[in-house]
Amino acid sequence: ATRPRRGASALAARRRSTFSTSLSLSYREPLHIVRGEGAYLYDSSGRPWLDLVNNVCHVGHCHPRVVEAAHRQAAVLNTNTRYLHESIVELAHRLIELMPDPLRVCFFVNSGSEANDLALRLAAAHTGSQDVLVLDHAYHGHLTSQIALSPYKFHRRGGLGKPDTTHICELPDPYRGGLRAGRDSELAGGYAASVAERIDALTATGRKPAAFFAESLQSCGGQIVYPDGYLREAFEHVRRGGGVCVADEVQVGLGRVGRFFSGFELQDVVPDIVTLGKPMGNGHPIAAVVTTPEIARSFETGMEYFNTFGGNPVSAEVGLAVLDVIRDERLQAQARDRGERLLRGLRGLQQRHPLIGDVRGEGLFIGVELSLADREPATAQAAAVKEAVKARGVLISTDGPDDNVLKIKPPLVLAEADCDLFLEVLGDALAEVEALL
Numbered sequence: 001a002t003r004p005r006r007g008a009s010a011l012a013a014r015r016r017s018t019f020s021t022s023l024s025l026s027y028r029e030p031l032h033i034v035r036g037e038g039a040y041l042y043d044s045s046g047r048p049w050l051d052l053v054n055n056v057c058h059v060g061h062c063h064p065r066v067v068e069a070a071h072r073q074a075a076v077l078n079t080n081t082r083y084l085h086e087s088i089v090e091l092a093h094r095l096i097e098l099m100p101d102p103l104r105v106c107f108f109v110n111s112g113s114e115a116n117d118l119a120l121r122l123a124a125a126h127t128g129s130q131d132v133l134v135l136d137h138a139y140h141g142h143l144t145s146q147i148a149l150s151p152y153k154f155h156r157r158g159g160l161g162k163p164d165t166t167h168i169c170e171l172p173d174p175y176r177g178g179l180r181a182g183r184d185s186e187l188a189g190g191y192a193a194s195v196a197e198r199i200d201a202l203t204a205t206g207r208k209p210a211a212f213f214a215e216s217l218q219s220c221g222g223q224i225v226y227p228d229g230y231l232r233e234a235f236e237h238v239r240r241g242g243g244v245c246v247a248d249e250v251q252v253g254l255g256r257v258g259r260f261f262s263g264f265e266l267q268d269v270v271p272d273i274v275t276l277g278k279p280m281g282n283g284h285p286i287a288a289v290v291t292t293p294e295i296a297r298s299f300e301t302g303m304e305y306f307n308t309f310g311g312n313p314v315s316a317e318v319g320l321a322v323l324d325v326i327r328d329e330r331l332q333a334q335a336r337d338r339g340e341r342l343l344r345g346l347r348g349l350q351q352r353h354p355l356i357g358d359v360r361g362e363g364l365f366i367g368v369e370l371s372l373a374d375r376e377p378a379t380a381q382a383a384a385v386k387e388a389v390k391a392r393g394v395l396i397s398t399d400g401p402d403d404n405v406l407k408i409k410p411p412l413v414l415a416e417a418d419c420d421l422f423l424e425v426l427g428d429a430l431a432e433v434e435a436l437l
């Protein structure tokens, strides 16, 4: 049976009648997207949109090799992981080859939230503690356990506040944070001191941290690149306090940062637990937790870990295809190259546009923070720039505690011409918004 074709406004009305308003749509005029290819989305009228938002379709929308892998395996077998099967074993080995020692044990789950929930269970089992340190403005997932670790949610509209077992460390944000002036080494130590303070406060009450959760670069909190050495010092404090270090690589992993496969390598650290999600399946729900044999053993309590869909053969084949494409198309190197091109262009725009307060990023993980005088967040202007960029056929998003950071985190298959198109469009959009100031 064919479904009736509805126009965008009829579809929006039908959606409203069965959806909670807590699920939002992007943009003033929501888009009705029907197809994706490479770095482009196509709406129901056939109009192309350059997609600089989608960090999930990592190797490009509907990459043929990923589509083919899903299709091929779905036609043969899809079941849970209680049987021997090559695909999941191979995927675990491939992932672990990409991680430093001693990260040698892999669990498969279905989403970033599930990965972080499992990381929390592993940390609690290993340390016997429930207390978790997180960075201010962090987001780690939508499960109850992860909302509890996400100031981005519990300290914002609708949030219920900080749970007693969550401890917020200062966000090492060199542009807007409490410490700004100084060399990276001074900033790193200064911000890491906030981790030590939280641990001391816990110790004083006879508790100790189970874990320190941090993204390797903070995404929802405003595309933050930490000062060099920050994670190394923070990890030292955490380990001295008896906790384990969890790197949330859900947004920044799998080559996005260009110079390295994992974001944490930028900070020259090895976490105890790494969580992976979004890009792993190029849109198919697969995620993973990688940890040390020692922590994995602490979790072997006699209780089975069973996850119905985690690591099923179709998901595992999709995961393998994504890793193959990253390798064969040299997408990590491409992320570095395109990222450098964008950062260069954005720094050029910063010279001409007073609205740009800061440009930062690594590879294809970039933030452009818009500010007024004295670094006052240009929140309304960021929303206007996002819409003005969209009016010119390019999709970006805004985020950060003040929603004034333009986020750029496209599929890694972005072409040089796409970078140049965006820079031109952003320049025009900024001029249009600045003219209204």
Ligand code: PMP
Pocket: 110, 111, 112, 113, 114, 116, 139, 140, 141, 142, 215, 219, 220, 248, 250, 251, 277, 278
């Ligand atoms: N961690 C980070 C850093 C994220 O950005 C997200 C999703 N935005 C999650 C975890 C949760 O992932 P998922 O939505 O796949 O559950």
